[in-house]
Amino acid sequence: MSIFSKLFGGNKTGAAAPQPDPIEHDGFRIFPAPVKEAGGHRIAARIEKEIDGEVKTHQMIRADLVASLDEATAISIAKARQMIKEQGDAIFGP
Template sequence: MLGKMFKSLFSSSGEGKAKSSSKATTVQHDAFRIIAEPQSNNGQWQVSGRIEKDFGETTKVHTFIRADTMPDEEAAAREMVRKAKMMIDQLGDSIFD
């Protein structure tokens, strides 16, 4: 019993903390790369990831984390891709300003 208590106190799993997904989903949309990286947070999956675009030899990155949560990792990844496509369609390159 005491061992379990110490293990939970000093464990690095951090159940209440956000933890990035071990797998990232990458989707191409126009000249942009959408990388969905849902984060585990309190038993839910938070919608997060990044949008990238190459400008010559430079890659610009826009990273975001939304308040939206989903019950599973795949749903959070799909929602991130959907939101990223909408953002790209509305803002284009100004995402990186």
């Protein structure tokens, strides 16, 4: 592999990272998706629900950073559950 390939991402396989199985909660699907950042992992998740045959999606991103990916994943799930409990279907807007 040439130096230019290494510098410009030539060593990537092109395969997407496997998506985790969703966590079912009160008819919603939670996909934890912490974001790696310099100070740790940002709390984030995608929340989905099928309403009238259409899949509605909400992207939850919080300011919280934690060091561990496992901890970030657990907190992302907990925060998504809390948001669902507090807002229900209103999470998807009008």
